[in-house]
Amino acid sequence: MKFSEFRDSINKSLNFSYVEDSSEKFANLELILKIVNTINKSLILDEVLELVLSSAISLTASDRGFIVLVDDNSKLEFKLGVDANGSKLNKSSFNVSASVIDEVFKTGISKFLESAQNENGKKARKSVLNLELETILCSPLITGDRKVGVIYVDSKKLQKINVKEITDTFEILAGQAATAIRNAQLYQGQLNAYNALQELNKELIIAKEKAEKSDKLKSEFLAQMSHEIRTPIHIMMSYASLIKDEVEDSVDDEFQKNFIAVDEAGKRIIRTTDLILNMAQISTGSYDFEPTDFALYDDVLKLLEIEYSSVAKKKNLAFKMNIKDKNVMVHADRYSVSQIFNNLLDNALKFTNSGEITVDIDEDEYHNIIVVVNDTGIGISKDYLPNMFQPFSQEHQGYNRKFDGNGLGLALVKKYCDMNNAKIMVESKQNFGSTFTVIIPAKEK
Numbered sequence: 091m092k093f094s095e096f097r098d099s100i101n102k103s104l105n106f107s108y109v110e111d112s113s114e115k116f117a118n119l120e121l122i123l124k125i126v127n128t129i130n131k132s133l134i135l136d137e138v139l140e141l142v143l144s145s146a147i148s149l150t151a152s153d154r155g156f157i158v159l160v161d162d163n164s165k166l167e168f169k170l171g172v173d174a175n176g177s178k179l180n181k182s183s184f185n186v187s188a189s190v191i192d193e194v195f196k197t198g199i200s201k202f203l204e205s206a207q208n209e210n211g212k213k214a215r216k217s218v219l220n221l222e223l224e225t226i227l228c229s230p231l232i233t234g235d236r237k238v239g240v241i242y243v244d245s246k247k248l249q250k251i252n253v254k255e256i257t258d259t260f261e262i263l264a265g266q267a268a269t270a271i272r273n274a275q276l277y278q279g280q281l282n283a284y285n286a287l288q289e290l291n292k293e294l295i296i297a298k299e300k301a302e303k304s305d306k307l308k309s310e311f312l313a314q315m316s317h318e319i320r321t322p323i324h325i326m327m328s329y330a331s332l333i334k335d336e337v338e339d340s341v342d343d344e345f346q347k348n349f350i351a352v353d354e355a356g357k358r359i360i361r362t363t364d365l366i367l368n369m370a371q372i373s374t375g376s377y378d379f380e381p382t383d384f385a386l387y388d389d390v391l392k393l394l395e396i397e398y399s400s401v402a403k404k405k406n407l408a409f410k411m412n413i414k415d416k417n418v419m420v421h422a423d424r425y426s427v428s429q430i431f432n433n434l435l436d437n438a439l440k441f442t443n444s445g446e447i448t449v450d451i452d453e454d455e456y457h458n459i460i461v462v463v464n465d466t467g468i469g470i471s472k473d474y475l476p477n478m479f480q481p482f483s484q485e486h487q488g489y490n491r492k493f494d495g496n497g498l499g500l501a502l503v504k505k506y507c508d509m510n511n512a513k514i515m516v517e518s519k520q521n522f523g524s525t526f527t528v529i530i531p532a533k534e535k
Contacts, residue, residue: 122259126266135274139170142241142267147174150227150260152243156184158191159239166195166239190228191240198237200229202257224248229264233272241267319363327356365498368429369481372505379509381423383533386459387416387451390428398435405439408446420459421533426506433499434463434526442467457532464525470518479504
């Protein structure tokens with residue numbers, strides 16, 4: 091019977107006719123209301139179970155009681171045992187016949203036994219006989235369509251329980267208890283999820299701190315390596331230059347070539363070091379990406395034009411930079427954009443022995459910046475094109491290769507383009523040259 095139905099029956103009895111037991115019904119109703127108010131004050135599952143079970147034992151004057159709940163595997167699990175004195179009973183005390191509880195849970199129908207030693211004239215269950223039980227009340231804990239468990243109480247005393255007021259009261263208690271237990275389970279689930287989230291957050295904070303510490307160590311290591319390699323080389327190149335100035339009038343041309351070789355070797359080591367350190371920064375995530383607004387020509391290409399015009403002149407190559415608007419602005423990371431064109435121009439001059447290098451800067455209809463670097467060098471084979479942006483990949487391998495390098499230049503170009511949301515395309519034909527096109531997104535207005 092539902093609580094509302096029980097309440098209506100009490101009202102009907104009081105309003106229309108006096109019956110001998112109406113005061114008892116009213117007392118039961120008041121008792122149920124008091125119990126319901128008590129168990130609904132807590133959302134702690136253990137507290138709710140104890141309140142429910144002690145109330146059931148007191149309500150039925152039983153000797154003891156048990157609550158079993160459905161576990162995560164949809165099996166009944168012992169949760170609590172209490173006697174009439176409030177003492178906890180362990181699981182080993184729960185040796186009442188499981189068939190009673192299983193039957194009640196499966197059918198969803200309460201079972202009330204008087205004179206349990208002689209149940210309906212049949213021989214009682216073995217456990218009932220052994221425990222000398224006389225009275226058993228057992229109801230399913232159901233909320234909505236969900237079975238959450240079973241509540242059970244028993245007594246060695248023979249009591250008159252098969253009267254409607256007692257059975258209805260016990261079932262109402264079971265129904266209200268099921269709702270309170272389910273609410274407590276949901277609350278416990280939320281609490282567990284919250285605690286798990288808190289633990290996860292702590293782990294994430296620790297991991298973040300470790301990552302930041304690791305990044306700091308990586309950055310410090312890269313900075314230290316840069317200092318330890320570049321500084322000695324710059325010192326050696328500076329002293330070589332001083333010696334050259336001192337003795338150049340007194341040595342022959344053959345000796346002069348040695349100074350040129352030292353200078354070129356030093357620059358080569360510095361460039362290789364720069365490439366390795368730059369790739370290491372990107373790979374370890376320690377590169378400090380800082381997009382800003384800057385003039386592409388004045389702040390980047392102009393400096394490269396001055397540097398590589400001199401290199402082209404030494405190789406008897408024509409070097410042209412064509413730009414329609416020298417004031418064109420871009421929003422990107424200035425250093426990485428500079429490295430994109432530095433590497434493209436370095437490759438163009440390295441692999442071109444005759445002809446020219448041209449750089450064309452234009453703007454498309456969407457205000458994207460188009461930079462085209464074209465050379466008349468040795469070109470790239472069709473088979474190698476898919477691999478050209480792979481780190482340490484080179485078309486010419488081995489110690490007998492004609493060109494120096496470590497295969498990092500174009501790999502860095504691609505990574506820097508991706509970093510700046512820029513696109514890079516290449517067209518090339520062996521012995522005819524290569525054309526690299528870089529598209530830098532328009533600056534947002």
